[in-house]
Amino acid sequence: MTRAVVLTGGVGGAKLVHGLIDVLPAQDVTAIVNTGDDFRHLGLHVSPDIDTLIYTLSGKANRTLGWGREGESWAFMQVLRELGGPDWFQLGDGDLALHVLRSLALAEGRTLSAVTADLADRFGIGCTILPMSDASVPTIIDSDEGRLEFQRYFVERQCRPSVRAIHFEGAVDAAPAPGVLEAIAEANMILIAPSNPFLSVDPILAIPAIRKALRERRAPVVAVSPLIGGQAVKGPTAKLMAELGLAVSNQSIARHYDGLIDGLLIDTGDQRDDPGVAVSACATLMKDREDKARVASQAISFATRLAQ
Amino acid sequence: MTRAVVLTGGVGGAKLVHGLIDVLPAQDVTAIVNTGDDFRHLGLHVSPDIDTLIYTLSGKANRTLGWGREGESWAFMQVLRELGGPDWFQLGDGDLALHVLRSLALAEGRTLSAVTADLADRFGIGCTILPMSDASVPTIIDSDEGRLEFQRYFVERQCRPSVRAIHFEGAVDAAPAPGVLEAIAEANMILIAPSNPFLSVDPILAIPAIRKALRERRAPVVAVSPLIGGQAVKGPTAKLMAELGLAVSNQSIARHYDGLIDGLLIDTGDQRDDPGVAVSACATLMKDREDKARVASQAISFATRLAQ
Numbered sequence: 057m058t059r060a061v062v063l064t065g066g067v068g069g070a071k072l073v074h075g076l077i078d079v080l081p082a083q084d085v086t087a088i089v090n091t092g093d094d095f096r097h098l099g100l101h102v103s104p105d106i107d108t109l110i111y112t113l114s115g116k117a118n119r120t121l122g123w124g125r126e127g128e129s130w131a132f133m134q135v136l137r138e139l140g141g142p143d144w145f146q147l148g149d150g151d152l153a154l155h156v157l158r159s160l161a162l163a164e165g166r167t168l169s170a171v172t173a174d175l176a177d178r179f180g181i182g183c184t185i186l187p188m189s190d191a192s193v194p195t196i197i198d199s200d201e202g203r204l205e206f207q208r209y210f211v212e213r214q215c216r217p218s219v220r221a222i223h224f225e226g227a228v229d230a231a232p233a234p235g236v237l238e239a240i241a242e243a244n245m246i247l248i249a250p251s252n253p254f255l256s257v258d259p260i261l262a263i264p265a266i267r268k269a270l271r272e273r274r275a276p277v278v279a280v281s282p283l284i285g286g287q288a289v290k291g292p293t294a295k296l297m298a299e300l301g302l303a304v305s306n307q308s309i310a311r312h313y314d315g316l317i318d319g320l321l322i323d324t325g326d327q328r329d330d331p332g333v334a335v336s337a338c339a340t341l342m343k344d345r346e347d348k349a350r351v352a353s354q355a356i357s358f359a360t361r362l363a364q
Numbered sequence: 365m366t367r368a369v370v371l372t373g374g375v376g377g378a379k380l381v382h383g384l385i386d387v388l389p390a391q392d393v394t395a396i397v398n399t400g401d402d403f404r405h406l407g408l409h410v411s412p413d414i415d416t417l418i419y420t421l422s423g424k425a426n427r428t429l430g431w432g433r434e435g436e437s438w439a440f441m442q443v444l445r446e447l448g449g450p451d452w453f454q455l456g457d458g459d460l461a462l463h464v465l466r467s468l469a470l471a472e473g474r475t476l477s478a479v480t481a482d483l484a485d486r487f488g489i490g491c492t493i494l495p496m497s498d499a500s501v502p503t504i505i506d507s508d509e510g511r512l513e514f515q516r517y518f519v520e521r522q523c524r525p526s527v528r529a530i531h532f533e534g535a536v537d538a539a540p541a542p543g544v545l546e547a548i549a550e551a552n553m554i555l556i557a558p559s560n561p562f563l564s565v566d567p568i569l570a571i572p573a574i575r576k577a578l579r580e581r582r583a584p585v586v587a588v589s590p591l592i593g594g595q596a597v598k599g600p601t602a603k604l605m606a607e608l609g610l611a612v613s614n615q616s617i618a619r620h621y622d623g624l625i626d627g628l629l630i631d632t633g634d635q636r637d638d639p640g641v642a643v644s645a646c647a648t649l650m651k652d653r654e655d656k657a658r659v660a661s662q663a664i665s666f667a668t669r670l671a672q
Contacts, residue, residue: 125443129437131437131458132461134458135459138486139461139465141461149457150439150440150442152443154447156406157447159407163407
C-alpha cells in the first residue's frame, strides 16, 4: 500500500495532488498545504492555496483564470468597486461563500484544520487536506519597494517588486497542524509538489517540527521540479531565483532542498546537470488529467525505487 | 423652509422618505431609522431597514421582491447552500458588498452612524440617514413558540408565531445616534412613516431620549397610518394588532402614539373613527413615484396646518 504525503502550494501543486488521487486511493493521499499566503481581506479569512486545492480536486477550479471557481460571477466585486471598496483582490460571488463560512467558523473558535476538513468533506474530496499549521504564519516579502504582505506582492503588485528576502512570521513558534507529523511518520513516500520552492514550499519547511520530521524521515522524499526549460510554468519562480542570486536550474532547486530530498523529478527536456541527488525525468507539464496522472505515477514509481 | 424629520422602518417608510426627497430639497430631510431589526448573520452586520432605505432612495431597490437590490444575482446563496450553510436569510451577491464593507468598518471601530453616512454618500443619497442609535438594540419577539430574535420571527418563521410581547433589548440604556436629537430639535415637522408601529417605529420610540424629545417637541408630529381598509399594505401589522388584543383600526394606531402625535394621516377610504387627534386623509397606497409624492405632500401640508 502506498501512503503518500505531498507538500504543496496552490496551482501547480494542486495538479500533482489531483494526479495522485487519480492513480492512488484518495484516502491514502495527504496534502500538507502552505498557509503563508493566508490573509484577512475585507474582514474575511482567505486561504488561497487551500482553496485552489479544494476547487481543483472537486473539479470546480476555473481553468481559464487559473484561480477561483469555474463559471464564477462577479456582482459582489462590481458593487464593491462602486462603493469604493478595495478591488485589487478578486473575490467571486460563489467563492465568497467559502470565505464567509470559514471566517465565521474561525471566529467561533474552530481551528483552520478542522474547518478545512469540513470544507473538503462538503466538496466531496476523498484525500486529506491539512494546513501546515493552525497558527498564522504570514509570508512577508522584503522587496525593493519595502516590506510587503504576500498578497500585496503577489496579486496587487503582480510580483513586480524585486525580492531581497522572504520571511515567514511566527514560523519558529508555530506547531504543525494536528495530523501533519503523523502523516509524515506514517507515509511511505513524501513528495514535494512543483510549487514555488521559496514562496509555497519554504513556509511549510520553516516550521521547525516539520523540517525536523523530514530530516529524520524513513520514507524517501521526491521533489518535482517547478522548472521546465529554465522557466517556471506559472508564477515568479524564475524571476525570484534570479533576484535571490540563484542560477535558474534544477541544480539550484536540488541545493535548495539539500538534506531534505532523496530525488528530483525533472522535465525530460532539461539537462540533468549535477543536482547531487537521484534524478528521474518525465514530461512534467500538467495540462490535462492524463498529464497529472503521468507525473503523479512517475513521482510514485521514482520514490518507490528510491525506497528499495 | 421645511425641515422634515421622519421616523421610519423599511419598505413602507422608505417609500414615504422617497416621496419627501421628491417634493423637498433632499438636504432638508432627515430619516431616523429603526435598527431593532439589525443582526449578525454569517459574521456580517446586516441593517435591513437602513439598507431598504438606501436601495429605495438610490433607485436600486428590487421592486418585485420588496427587499434587496434590483437585478440581483444569487451565486453566493447557491454555493452557501451546497456547503450546508444557513439559507433562511437571503443575501444577494451585490447586496453582500454593502454588508461586508459595513461589517469591516464596524470591526475597525467606526460607528454605525458614520458608516451609514458614508454608504448613503456612496449611493448618492442627498438626505440624511441616521440610525436611531449606534448601540445595539435588538428587537426580541416573545411568542407562542418562545423567545425569537426578530429576523427569525420575521424572515425564517414569516411572522407565523403568535406574538405575546415585543422587547427592545438595551433600549433603556441606548443613546440616540449623533444628530438624532439635533434633527428633532431643529425640525419644523416630524413625520412617523407608515411602518409597523410595533415592530418598526416602537424601537425608535423605546430610546428614552428620543421619546422625551418627541414629547417636548415644538414642531407638529404627523403619523401616516399603515392601515388601508383595516389591513396593512404589507407585513404583519394587522395580524400583530389582533394578537396584541387591539382593534385593527386607525383609532388603535392613534392611541398607540398617544401624546406623541398631533395628527394622523389616513387613507381616504377609511372611516375617521374618533382617533382623538387631528385627522387628514388622502389615498395613502404608494405604488409609484406619483403616489409617494402625493402622500409626502399631503403629510407636509397637514403638518404645516397643524403648526399654525
